[in-house]
Every structure is written in structure tokens, then in C-alpha cells.
Amino acid sequence: MTTICAAAAGFALVLTGCGSSDSDRDRNVSVVGTGEVRGAPDILNADLGAQVNAGDVSAAVDGVNAKAKAMADAMVNAGVQREDIQTSQLSVQPEYAPEGRNITGYRATNSVHVVVRDLSKASAVLDAAVKAGGNDTRISNVSFDLADNSTLLTDARARAFEDAKSRAQEYADLSGLKLGEVETITESSNGGNTPMYRESAPTSDFALEPGQQTVSFTVQVTWNLK
Template sequence: MPFTQSAPRVVRKSVALAVAGLAAASLSACDSHDASPPGANPRQVTVFGSGQVQGVPDTLTADVAIEFTAADVTSAMNQTNDRQQAVINALVGAGVDGKDIRTTEVSLQPQYSSAEPGGTATITSYRADNGIEVKIRPTDAASRLLALIVTTGGDATRISSVSYSIADDSPLVKDARARAFDDAKNRAQQYAQLSGLRLGKVLSISEGSGSTAPTRTAPPAPPRAATPVPLEPGQQTVSFSVTAVWELD
């Protein structure tokens, strides 16, 4: 009867090994659960803040061109060059700094006749253009200087656009940045209160791109006489945005 007597010992040994295995698994599960790094705080709030300030523009930029059409390229180019040089000389003589005048376009294009049915278009003349960008500061002088441009350029004058800007907007950007951060902090504090927690330290800050909304006016129609061009600078808005992350305690 040896087989009958040894069977209980085999069963008891198997049960003991199973219990030991369950205990080891339980310890392993506990170690895994407590493996999070010390000091980690998953309670955070990420908010977006924005700020805006307004300032009065101090610079006007005008895009001015002289255009002539003539039967040959030399005449068209010479007339355009001479007239534009006269405009530049008049501006400098009126107090505009030479570095505030920049050439933006020089072009010479043939002009064609309307082709008859079955025929081909032919060159009838040539058109020359010379464009400059003029920065006028202070803006109080803009009306007078635009009138001077028109008087000097005559019927060949083309004013395509004028725009206002602020030469140094860094103080406005600094103010807008502070307002954006205050806005983000106020939002974060509100979320902390709503969740029954306290606002902790700042974990990260990222800036959005600051932007300046330009003030533009429609291009003024060239007057026949040297009368001041009515202009209103209005205001410019400088905007800034920020995204910040706070701890919640």
C-alpha cells in the first residue's frame, strides 16, 4: 500500500506551492502599483491668456509710382526716371530722410493693339513704371507731403496705398504680454477654486505670436491742385497671447 500512503503528501506540497505563488504575485502587483516617481503631481491646469493694448501710429508709409507711356522705350523710361527723381528730390528737400525712401519697382512693358480677327497684335507703345515706398514721420506732415508728391509727379503720379504703423511698438508688446499673463493666471485661479484646490507654481509658459493690427486707409485720389490730402491715423491694436501650466495643490 505505499502508493496510497504517499498521495496526501503530494497534494499538500502542491497546495503549498500554489499559495506561495499567489503571495509572490500579490507582492509583485503591490510593487507595480507603487512604482510612480516620488513628487509626481498629475493635478495640473493648462490655460490660454490674451492681452491687447492700443497706441497711436507715428509713421505713414505710402507706395508711390510714376508711370509714362511713349512710342519708344527710351522716351518712356527717361520720362519716368526724370519725374520720379524730381519727386524724390522734392521729398528730401521737404525734410524726408533719404533712408526712408526705397525703390520698390522698375518695369518696362510693351503695349499692344487689339488684334483683328485672323490677325496678330502689334506693339503700339511702351509703358514704364518706377515705384517707391516713402516713410513719413511724424504723421502730421503726411497730408502736406502727399500733396507735394502729386504736385511734383503730375498726371503721371500713381498712389496705390498708404498704411500707418508704430516705429517702436516694444513698450506696447511688453504691456500686452503682461496683460496676457494676468489673464491666464486669473483663469487658472478660477479653475482651482472651482475644483476645490489651490493654485501652485507655474510649470511652463509658452508664448503665442504677438501681432499688430495695421490701420489702413484707402489710397487717396490725386487732386488737381496742391491741397492737403485728408488723413486720419486712428489707433493700432497690439495683441499678445500666452499658454501657461500651473500645479494644483
């Protein structure tokens, strides 16, 4: 009978089978494999809008709605599809005097999430929005992403499994056993995104660098040892 007991911190693996049974099912190796693939992003996501301060609620709301509409129209004219612009936040907050008791006015915010599917137009789209919103423009987040990462995930999954199998084979060889059938597979993935720009005040002439998108995959596989 072969008895196997081993653990390696940092490698996320465990060998089990430290019992008295001679059954092959009692001897297994569980190993975590990782796979990573990089690809070029093909869409840009942005969260932006306008913020207007006024002495009363109606003026603040009317003002911010007008700015938000102008910004949305400008982005459409710059090449964004209208259906790729979605309202993400509407808010109206009172503003107080320094002593914190009397209301001196109201602050209204109207923000949208926009998806730019043609990266060659991304800089022009953001610049058009900023010019339309003027000093009331607010940009909270800009990031690049993949519209469809299924191909990269497939490649990363295959690399993760091969990594796990290679590790398991090494431990089988070290223990003088053979790698048998797969008993269990547990997987997780991370498509990730690439944050590029965060700013609360308006700027123009955006210089955007899409970089590379990393898709990673982790798989834990348990093999029977025989």
C-alpha cells in the same frame, strides 16, 4: 485621487490629467490669455511712384525715371529724409493692340517706399509728391504705424499673462485644487498697422487721420495643479 477632464470650445483652453497617476505633474491646466493695448501712431508708410506710357522702351524708362526723381525730390523738400525713401519696384511692360498681337508701346513703372517720421508733415509730403508726379502719379498704399512698439508690447504681454492666470485660477477653484508652478509659456504678438488710403489715380489735399494703433498679445500658459 482627483481626476480632471474638461474642455471649453471658444475659450481656447484644455484641462489635462485624466489618468490614473497621483503625481501632481500629471495634473495641469493650460489656458490662453490675451492682452491688448492702444497707442497713437508716430510714423506714416507710403508706397507711391509714377507710371509712364511711351512708344518705345527708352522713352518710357526715361520718362518714368524723371517723374520718380521729381517726386522724391519734392518729398525731401517737404520734410522727408532722403534715407527714408527706398526704391521698391521697377518694371517695363509692353502694351498690345486690341487683337493682342502687335506691340503698340511700353508702360514703365518706378515706385518707392517712403517713411514719414513727422506726422505733422505727412499730408504735405504726399501732396508734394502728387504735384510733382502729376497725372502719372500712382499711390498703392498708405498706412500709419509705430516706430517703436516695445513699450506697448510689454504692457500687452503683462495683460495677457494676467488674463491667463485669472482664467487658470478659476478652473483651479472649480476643481477644488490649487494653482501651482508654471510649466510652459508660449507667446505670440501682433503689432498690426492701420491702413488709411488706397488709390491708383492721383489726388491732392490729403486729409489723413492717424487714429489709434492696436498692439495685441496672446500667451498660452500651463500651470501645475496641486
